[in-house]
Amino acid sequence: MICLKTYDEIKKIKIACNYVEKILRELRTIIRPGISTGEIIETVNYILNKTKLSSSLVIEKMFPLPLSISVNEIAVHGGIVSQVLKAEDILTVDIAICYKGWHGDGSWTYSVDETHEDNINLIRAAWRCTMAGVSAAIPGGYIRDIGAAIEDEARQCGCKVIPDFAGHGIGKNMHESPTVFHYGIKRTGERIVPGMVFTIEPVVTFGDIAVERHDDGFAYIMKDRNKTAQFEHTIAIFEDRAEILTLGNRIFDKKLIGLFD
Numbered sequence: 341m342i343c344l345k346t347y348d349e350i351k352k353i354k355i356a357c358n359y360v361e362k363i364l365r366e367l368r369t370i371i372r373p374g375i376s377t378g379e380i381i382e383t384v385n386y387i388l389n390k391t392k393l394s395s396s397l398v399i400e401k402m403f404p405l406p407l408s409i410s411v412n413e414i415a416v417h418g419g420i421v422s423q424v425l426k427a428e429d430i431l432t433v434d435i436a437i438c439y440k441g442w443h444g445d446g447s448w449t450y451s452v453d454e455t456h457e458d459n460i461n462l463i464r465a466a467w468r469c470t471m472a473g474v475s476a477a478i479p480g481g482y483i484r485d486i487g488a489a490i491e492d493e494a495r496q497c498g499c500k501v502i503p504d505f506a507g508h509g510i511g512k513n514m515h516e517s518p519t520v521f522h523y524g525i526k527r528t529g530e531r532i533v534p535g536m537v538f539t540i541e542p543v544v545t546f547g548d549i550a551v552e553r554h555d556d557g558f559a560y561i562m563k564d565r566n567k568t569a570q571f572e573h574t575i576a577i578f579e580d581r582a583e584i585l586t587l588g589n590r591i592f593d594k595k596l597i598g599l600f601d
Contacts, residue, residue: 341517342509342516342517342518342530342536343509343511343512343516343517344533344534344535344536345511345535345536345537345576346535349442349511350535350537350576350585352439352440352441352442353439353442353443353444353510353511353537353574353576353585354444354576354585355439355440355442355444356437356438356439356442356443356444357437357444357445357446357574357585357586358444358585358586358588359391359393359437359439359444360435360436360437360444360445360446360574360586361446361586361587361588362387363384363387363435363437364433364435364446364447364448366383366387367380367383367384367433367448367450368448368450370383371425371431371450371452372425372452373425373426373427373452373453374424374425375424375425376422376423376424376425377409377411377420377421377422377423377425377431378421378422380407380409380433381405381406381407381409381421384406384407384435385406388406388437393437393438393439394437394438395407395435395436395437395438396436396437396438396443396445396514397435397436397514399438399514400513400514402514403417403419403558404419404558405419405421406435407433407434407435408432408433408434408435408558408559409431409432409433410431410432410434410559410568410570411423411425411429411430411431412429412430412431412565412567412568413561413562413564413565413566413567413568414554414559414560414561414562414568415502415504415505415543415545415551415559415560415561415562415568415570416432416434416505416543416559416560416570417434417554417558417559417560418431418432418554418559419556419558419559425452426452427452427453427456428452428453428456428459429451429452430449430450430451430452430456430459430462430463430567430569431449431450431452432447432448432449432450432568432569432570433447433448433450434446434447434570434572435447436514441512442511442512443510443511443512443513443514444510444574444585444586445510445514445539445572445574445586446539446572446573446574446586447541447570447571447572448571448572449462449463449466449569449570449571450463451463458567459567459569461546462499462544462545462546462567462568462569463569464497465494465497465498465499465544465546465569466499466542466543466544466569466570466571467571468493468496468497469490469493469494469497469499469501469522469542469544470490470540470541470542470570470571470572470573471493472489472490472492472493473486473487473489473490473493473520473522473540473542474540474573474575474582474584475489476488476489476490477532477540477575477577477582478532478581478582479532479533479534479577479578479579479580479581479582480531480532480533481531481532482526482527482528482529482530482531482532483518483520483521483524483529483530483531483532484521484524484525484526484527484528484529485524485526485527485529485532486507486520486521486522486524486540487520487521487522487523487524488523488524488525488526490522490523490540490542491522491523491524494542494544497544498546499544499545499546500544500545500546500547500548500549501522501523501542501543501544501549502542502543502544502545502549502551502568503521503522503523503549504549504551504560505522505541505542505543505560506519506520506521506522506541507519507520507521507522507538507539507540507541507572508520508538508539509536509537509538510537510538510539510574511537516538518530518536518538520538520539520540520541522540522541522542522543532577533577534577534578534579535577536576536577537574537575537576537577537585538574538575539572539573539574539575540572540573540575541570541571541572541573542570542571543568543569543570544568544569544570545562545566545567545568545569546566546567547562547564547566547567548562548563548564548566550562550563550564551563572586573585573586573587574586
């Protein structure tokens, strides 16, 4: 059952999402060659303590850390706490925040060296795929329109969407209905109606899509060890529009690279 949210409830989710965005923006200022994943985790813990906020991952006992850090070939749920980052590395930080019982969720992919051409090309493809999905999330449409749009954009970008991972409804619980697949056939699945709040979060790669479970029991890693990139946004559906809650009031453009400019 899909739990539709009121306008006031969406406002609370948006506050949680604003904190998610602020943390992801802050991390961009510290990610550089030589920093460790442990330092990134410490930074997030400091911000959470300072703002008296809680990580949804900790609250719902889903993960041993307040965020996941997926480096290079780790597709999702990375949790290595002592890796020192190099210029050629790419990493995705995924964090969810709980504000007064309401959850907001987002992720961002960073190139440790922002001039690294291969990383930037992959990041650009991931951004375009996510924004294609956002563009298809319109009131009156269908949930699988989102996945169809993402797949179409991926083909144009020359990348592949990893089908093992999906977006999800979000609200009082971090994971709710509907499931938002990042592939599919147009005009299938649930109708998109006002009051829905869900995430769109495709993981893409220029390599093969096969994944395997990491030895830590949490992470998923690419079998061919190719790099991945991902952006995740929390979306709210209104009568006349969809709003990206994790981008504040910023105008988005699916052709732009996903950098905080």
